Amino acid sequence: MDAIILQILNGLDKGSAYALIALGLTLIFGTLGVVNFAHGALFVIGAFCAVTLNRIFSISFETTDPTKVDFLGNPATIKTTYLEHWFGAGPAAWMTDWSVPLAILMAIPVMLLVGVIMERGLIKHFYKRPHADQILVTFGLAIVLQEIIKFFYGANPIQTAPPDVFIGTMDLGVWLGFEANAIAYPYWRMVYFLFSTVIIGGVFAFLQFTTFGMVVRAGMADRETVGLLGIDIDKRFTITFAIAATVAGLAGVMYTPITPPTYDIGVELLVLSFVVVVVGGMGSLPGAVLAGFLLGIVESFASMNEVKNILPGIDQIIVYLMAIIVILVRPRGLMGRKGVMED
Amino acid sequence: MGILEVKGVNKRFGGLQALGDVNLSVQEQTVHAIIGPNGAGKSTLLNCLVGKLIPDTGSVMFDGQSVLGRTPYEINQMGISRVFQTPEIFGDLTVMENMMIPCFAKRDGSFSMTAFAAVRNQKDIIEHAMHALEDMNMADKRHMHSASLSRGDKRRLEIGMCLAQEPRLLLLDEPTAGMARADTNNTIDLLKQIRDTRDITIAIIEHDMHVVFSLAERITVLAQGTPLVEETPENIKGHPKVREAYLGEAQV
Amino acid sequence: MLGLEKKDFTLLLIVTVMVIFAPFVLNPFPEGTAMAQMFNAGYPDLMQRFAIFGILVIGFNILFGLTGYLSFGHAAFLGAGSYAAVWMFKLLGYDIIPAILLSIAVSGLFSLAVGYVSLRRSGIYFSILTLALAQMMFNMAYSVLGNPSSSYNLTNGETGLQVYNSDPQVLLSATDPNFPHLFGLSMRSETHLLVGNWDFTLNAGYYLSGLFLLLAFYISIRIFRSPFGLMLRAVKSNQQRLNYTGLNTRPYTLMAFVISGMYAGLAGGLLACMDPLAGAERMHWTASGEIVIMSILGGIGTLIGPILGAGFNEYFKNILSKINDSILHEWLSFLPDGFEDIMVTLIHPFVGKGWHLTLGLLFMMVIIFLPGGLVEGGQRIGKLFRRKKADTPSDETPVE
Numbered sequence: 001m002d003a004i005i006l007q008i009l010n011g012l013d014k015g016s017a018y019a020l021i022a023l024g025l026t027l028i029f030g031t032l033g034v035v036n037f038a039h040g041a042l043f044v045i046g047a048f049c050a051v052t053l054n055r056i057f058s059i060s061f062e063t064t065d066p067t068k069v070d071f072l073g074n075p076a077t078i079k080t081t082y083l084e085h086w087f088g089a090g091p092a093a094w095m096t097d098w099s100v101p102l103a104i105l106m107a108i109p110v111m112l113l114v115g116v117i118m119e120r121g122l123i124k125h126f127y128k129r130p131h132a133d134q135i136l137v138t139f140g141l142a143i144v145l146q147e148i149i150k151f152f153y154g155a156n157p158i159q160t161a162p163p164d165v166f167i168g169t170m171d172l173g174v175w176l177g178f179e180a181n182a183i184a185y186p187y188w189r190m191v192y193f194l195f196s197t198v199i200i201g202g203v204f205a206f207l208q209f210t211t212f213g214m215v216v217r218a219g220m221a222d223r224e225t226v227g228l229l230g231i232d233i234d235k236r237f238t239i240t241f242a243i244a245a246t247v248a249g250l251a252g253v254m255y256t257p258i259t260p261p262t263y264d265i266g267v268e269l270l271v272l273s274f275v276v277v278v279v280g281g282m283g284s285l286p287g288a289v290l291a292g293f294l295l296g297i298v299e300s301f302a303s304m305n306e307v308k309n310i311l312p313g314i315d316q317i318i319v320y321l322m323a324i325i326v327i328l329v330r331p332r333g334l335m336g337r338k339g340v341m342e343d
Numbered sequence: 344m345g346i347l348e349v350k351g352v353n354k355r356f357g358g359l360q361a362l363g364d365v366n367l368s369v370q371e372q373t374v375h376a377i378i379g380p381n382g383a384g385k386s387t388l389l390n391c392l393v394g395k396l397i398p399d400t401g402s403v404m405f406d407g408q409s410v411l412g413r414t415p416y417e418i419n420q421m422g423i424s425r426v427f428q429t430p431e432i433f434g435d436l437t438v439m440e441n442m443m444i445p446c447f448a449k450r451d452g453s454f455s456m457t458a459f460a461a462v463r464n465q466k467d468i469i470e471h472a473m474h475a476l477e478d479m480n481m482a483d484k485r486h487m488h489s490a491s492l493s494r495g496d497k498r499r500l501e502i503g504m505c506l507a508q509e510p511r512l513l514l515l516d517e518p519t520a521g522m523a524r525a526d527t528n529n530t531i532d533l534l535k536q537i538r539d540t541r542d543i544t545i546a547i548i549e550h551d552m553h554v555v556f557s558l559a560e561r562i563t564v565l566a567q568g569t570p571l572v573e574e575t576p577e578n579i580k581g582h583p584k585v586r587e588a589y590l591g592e593a594q595v
Numbered sequence: 596m597l598g599l600e601k602k603d604f605t606l607l608l609i610v611t612v613m614v615i616f617a618p619f620v621l622n623p624f625p626e627g628t629a630m631a632q633m634f635n636a637g638y639p640d641l642m643q644r645f646a647i648f649g650i651l652v653i654g655f656n657i658l659f660g661l662t663g664y665l666s667f668g669h670a671a672f673l674g675a676g677s678y679a680a681v682w683m684f685k686l687l688g689y690d691i692i693p694a695i696l697l698s699i700a701v702s703g704l705f706s707l708a709v710g711y712v713s714l715r716r717s718g719i720y721f722s723i724l725t726l727a728l729a730q731m732m733f734n735m736a737y738s739v740l741g742n743p744s745s746s747y748n749l750t751n752g753e754t755g756l757q758v759y760n761s762d763p764q765v766l767l768s769a770t771d772p773n774f775p776h777l778f779g780l781s782m783r784s785e786t787h788l789l790v791g792n793w794d795f796t797l798n799a800g801y802y803l804s805g806l807f808l809l810l811a812f813y814i815s816i817r818i819f820r821s822p823f824g825l826m827l828r829a830v831k832s833n834q835q836r837l838n839y840t841g842l843n844t845r846p847y848t849l850m851a852f853v854i855s856g857m858y859a860g861l862a863g864g865l866l867a868c869m870d871p872l873a874g875a876e877r878m879h880w881t882a883s884g885e886i887v888i889m890s891i892l893g894g895i896g897t898l899i900g901p902i903l904g905a906g907f908n909e910y911f912k913n914i915l916s917k918i919n920d921s922i923l924h925e926w927l928s929f930l931p932d933g934f935e936d937i938m939v940t941l942i943h944p945f946v947g948k949g950w951h952l953t954l955g956l957l958f959m960m961v962i963i964f965l966p967g968g969l970v971e972g973g974q975r976i977g978k979l980f981r982r983k984k985a986d987t988p989s990d991e992t993p994v995e
Binding site: 035122125130131132133135136137139140141143144147148151267271274275278282312313316317320321323324327328331 | 663715718719722724728730731737739742880881884887888891944954958959962
């Protein structure tokens, strides 16, 4: 029993990332009708926002302290970060420690801007082009974005630590009445899961309770009619795209302490997120979230040694297998509406 | 026994009864029109005949064989050709190439792996296609890109493609919808000519009464998914039930 | 001639001449000069890639160009072909005939299975399905089937599959070269023609690949001009009409998929013949993406486009990756010093290791402004000249 709970928990953080990316993909596909192959790159841009903020915080200047000398007899140089200089030692230490959560504040405007530029500058011109062209141009963009990141940050993974309070594991087992250390779960993963539920909840609330959201939902249900109503679709498309980009970016920011980001993680996540979208049902937001978590959990079960001993390598292919089965048996996906993209 | 026999067909979409107990018999070598107000179930019925939809209950027999459960291409190979509301042609191909495709379908069936023979050496196909184009008075346009044809010509080409297969039953789905008066009249003339010169049965779904009364020999009126009346055009005009069904669209 | 129209036969003839004289044409600069180091492409390794990727993209074009089905998984068939060939080397010996035959057969079977599943859907779904299936094959090749300690180590995982002295090689005879060969002619054997300062290399592997390229090109012309090809174009144009014209689209698309998969298998087999090792990275979906890029660059749905696209991509990849800062400084030395440095800094991200960035940008530009690729570019330029001469209405078929 405890092993099962542990696997479910292990699946949650990956599932959260899948769900957040798939949510954005679905939002874009449902409203704009565009398949965005560059969505994984948006996740990566978010992740590197966290890396960048961390670096900004550690920019320092040197001063010499004439009262002290180093071992050669020269006056000692002291590095002081600008952060410390401006805010004092205590707050600076706190800000450095909390740089990943603070990066959210930086990522939101950055991602909104990136989203707006992408939609206005490129995607907009492809609404009337065939799906294949949309796939191709966003694929090209994904290459370009990831190469730009590689140019600035190199090809190696960059470690970014979570705040000290969240380092270590929480003993969930004790709370649930199991033995100590039966279910040890890293704090940050729990934070990530909670964070993603907040974001997902936020997006759904936004769509449910605002007029803007109502129009977006109507657009997803029936694009033509909404167009006929004389609503300024263009502006809403831009905003929708920017929101989707931000969701992916924030997923990336918070994911950095779990897996140190490299320029190409977006590519891998993208393929899996597509699988998630297909399993959930093209154009269904709840489907994307459900399938995201489901596939995360299934993947984590498949990587248990007990399973792998019977079916070696199943953890590597289980997600794809599920997608194939779903597409063949239930083409509209778990929660897709009948008749939407069934061919 | 008609060439097309529809018996007790029902089709539901969720809570909506699109077709309720439809019976229809189309006699061989007649022009049979199916009319009715919007939402009467005309298109649903048509889709049930060509394999796009499967009725919940009932039977659809073509020439003594059931079409239910067959795919559109199988039904086509049985001898039913369909003309769409907006002309469906191969826009990327030339007019001649468009016309050759049904000729190949007629000769080789639903699939043939002729990957190493040149199209230009298929003399019988070229002859057949040229003949079919001449029938439509389109031979001079054979090198044109079919996407650049006028709407009327696209319709002509589509009908020609259907006829090239020598079907026994031609189904037309509002063939003049959205056409200018002149194009409509041309299409009526074309269909009249087809009716008078070929051994073919025509079933036509139409909104435009002018088209229906100039062509049809039998008319079935469909309302709310159920046939109200089946009559000759003369008797339909003053029929009280028909007036009732069309009350909302009295101008027709 | 050869069952081809005059226009197509001329095209085939041009390509044949290109293939034969490529070692000379691609080496325009005398040996040892800076220009030669940078721009000469007439060395065997690169020319083999031109020919082999040409084959791959010609096959891909039969699927994507004719039917419009965009596969994002063709690299998997390339990889499967390579593995099959290396296994033949390991088991039978370095004779390339069984290796190439098995590559084509294995890839054909894989593409039949993948195509059968993914062609049940069209459009985006098809692309995603091929992507997922190919990525699944990649994952398996990389991990499960490549675990050296397991009994079903088919791919040798990260290390890559290669031939060891301990391998059976049952047909190996003492006289055979210790490298893939055709009837004893090693793929590595080459003749150097020294003409003045020029050094032209005639390599057996290249000419074999070139021969296969011509064969592949010839078959593709025949397919383009056949009733089968017409049906494939009809699939792209209007699948619904095709269905209602009594034609079953599924076997047509499946055949196109399998044919293009077999082309990929042939290319994979040839890659292994030129260099007898195979690695899983050849199957990664970004490699499939590169196939798509090549076909778009050249001109999709055209006959000559794939060869141009593959050549263009490989050639510029080669040049761009060779340019480094010192070369840039040399080139820009005519500029004032400070300005020179700025220019070098600006260009730096796009060359050397950054060649991906340049090709990515180029790819985007082509899709945005020139969807027909190099062929469309050529036609536009050609039209500019022709329009000045006469205003004749165009009477050409859409497929070149």
